[in-house]
Amino acid sequence: MTENALIERLKESIIAYDEDEARKVAEEIVTADIDPLKVIEEGISSGANVVSDKFESEEYYLPELMLAGEAMQAASEVLMGGLSNEKRDEMEARTVGTAITATVFGDIHDIGKNILSMLLTVNGFKVIDLGRGVDSMEIVQRAREYKADIIALSALMTTTMPSQKEVIDILEAMETRDEFIVMVGGGSTSLLWADEIGADGWAEIAPKAVELAKELVEKRRRG
Ligand code: B12
Structure with a gap:
């Protein structure tokens, strides 16, 4: 699956408030070595915006918002885990x-x-x-x-x-x-x-x- 297709799948899993799928796709993204920062913006944040619109238009209510939030949290934890491992090797221990x-x-x-x-x-x-x-x-x-x-x-x-x-x-x-x-x-x-x-x-x-x-x-x- 291409980079953009994986990111799109993550976005869709958030919109569908599917935590298991979000975690699974995030793991695939880490394995595929895609830039986690790009994924946060194009996958998680853009999914959050769609969820937000649906909440405002009353297509979604609080339970959907909560489940979508859990899907976002799960995906971002997996992505951040990948990022920190990768960066830990690159970066010296120093305090900015x-x-x-x-x-x-x-x-x-x-x-x-x-x-x-x-x-x-x-x-x-x-x-x-x-x-x-x-x-x-x-x-x-x-x-x-x-x-x-x-x-x-x-x-x-x-x-x-x-x-x-x-x-x-x-x-x-x-x-x-x-x-x-x-x-x-x-x-x-x-x-x-x-x-x-x-x-x-x-x-x-x-x-x-x-x-x-x-x-x-x-x-x-x-x-
Ligand atoms: C997920 C979510 C929830 C989850 C939160 C889970 C969690 N652990 O965080 C749950 C379901 C619990 C929730 C609850 C509520 N929510 Co809510 N929620 C959202 C949603 C869909 C996504 C937020 C999110 O995580 N986005 C993804 C992250 C990555 O983005 P972000 O937080 O903006 O952060 C990025 C940048 O802003 C920046 N950033 C963040 N912090 C900082 C700090 C600094 C210093 C800097 C420089 C940058 C920076 O960097 C981040 C990454 O790039 C938003 C809609 C939206 N589009 O924001 C509504 C939204 C924020 N929620 C809303 C509402 C109304 C509520 C509730 C009041 C609903 C209710 N009736 O109970 C409650 C709030 C209870 C409370 N007292 O806080 C409204 C707020 C409306 C408003 N403008 O005031 C929104 C906008 C939805 C809507 N359209 O109505 N929510």
Whole structure:
């Protein structure tokens, strides 16, 4: 089966909320040595968008959304496993910087955040993943505790985006805003939103987020 056909099969398995098939195809993709990052964008994310449209048009309801989420999670775990093995050999153990990652308060969507955490790790960052639905104050406290370079905040819903702003507001109130690079992202966010709340960076997809994270850390070190 060609590369594109496998990616299409993965996308279809997500739309059909078929976790077993999604895992199976992801395993075939890893064996076929296809770039996992391409698969995340063209298979998983584009499948997620179709599921999202079906949810909005009420063709799908919450159970379908949940099953599709499990299929996405299963596939991304297999793909990330493949990626980290491959990258582990290539990359020296080095720390580019320390990053705190979290899905913000009130939001349980963590598939994208988990992908971001994994990509930051294989690109040499020390990552402290605080999980999902994390309280803003806890994020700030942990960032200070670990002397993090980056705070990366994921939000998938319009109702939880304000928690990204809340983290920045707390940093400002504590007069520690300058100590951290704050990056925001996740389905419902945009560059405009990032600018509006005074974040340092935004990216639409995790691989771009990693590039930007590296650039921002580098820039900060140069002063
Ligand atoms: C799967 C899913 C679920 C799963 C989540 C499973 C899990 N463990 O994450 C389940 C079924 C649990 C779920 C629940 C709900 N969901 Co939901 N869900 C989705 C869905 C279909 C896909 C999300 C996803 O994983 N995408 C794939 C990943 C790879 O993409 P991503 O997260 O965007 O991440 C990428 C980038 O954004 C970026 N990125 C991510 N984080 C960060 C951080 C930084 C710093 C940067 C730079 C980049 C970055 O990199 C990632 C990889 O490239 C979306 C639709 C969509 N298209 O987003 C709806 C969606 C987000 N859900 C929605 C809703 C409404 C809900 C519920 C409220 C439903 C309900 N009535 O209960 C609950 C929420 C409960 C809560 N309190 O959080 C709405 C939100 C609407 C809105 N705009 O506010 C959406 C948009 C669906 C819709 N069209 O209505 N959901």
